Amino acid sequence: MAISRSLLNDGENVVVDTRTHVKAIIWPLIVLVVLLAVATYVQVQWNQTLAWVVWAVVAVLVVWYVLRPLVIWMTATYTFTDRRLITRSGVIVRRGHDMPLARISDIAYEFGPIDRMLGCGTLLISDASTHGTIKLHDIPHVEETQRKVNALLQQIHDRSGGNDGV
Missing domain, CATH: 4.10.860 (DNA Excision Repair, Uvrb; Chain A)
Structure with missing residues (x-):
């Protein structure tokens, strides 16, 4: 696993832990x-x-x-837990960004012919704020990652009572 367990909160579980594809x-x-x-x-x-x-x-x-x-490449990681997206990069100056999954409004992917051959692509994450879209480039198995994150988002939506009484 690329992410340190010390970065996780109590009861938080890693769902996807990756770095950019080796093509980088x-x-x-x-x-x-x-x-x-x-x-x-x-x-x-x-x-x-x-x-x-x-x-x-x-x-x-x-x-x-x-x-x-x-x-x-070795120091940049992207981790989806059951609560948030965690990005970490850098050696001398370490950068990190955490986004609660509840803020994600849409997740999509895109890939070209070379990406398809290599099995990677760009994950496009839109949040509910005005910050726009976060692009995670060259994510291995991007379709599988997108499906896993969509399932997490659905679970969060179901738990929050997003079924509108139906």
């Missing part, structure tokens, strides 16, 4: 391969001084374009 780190891994190939080529074909300069530049680029996205 595909481009950084491609960049890593290309950078290593270029640096290796320069080291073999050119003089040693130029090779050291290229390796230094590659090291900086790897930190920025590979390690940074990887750390962002």
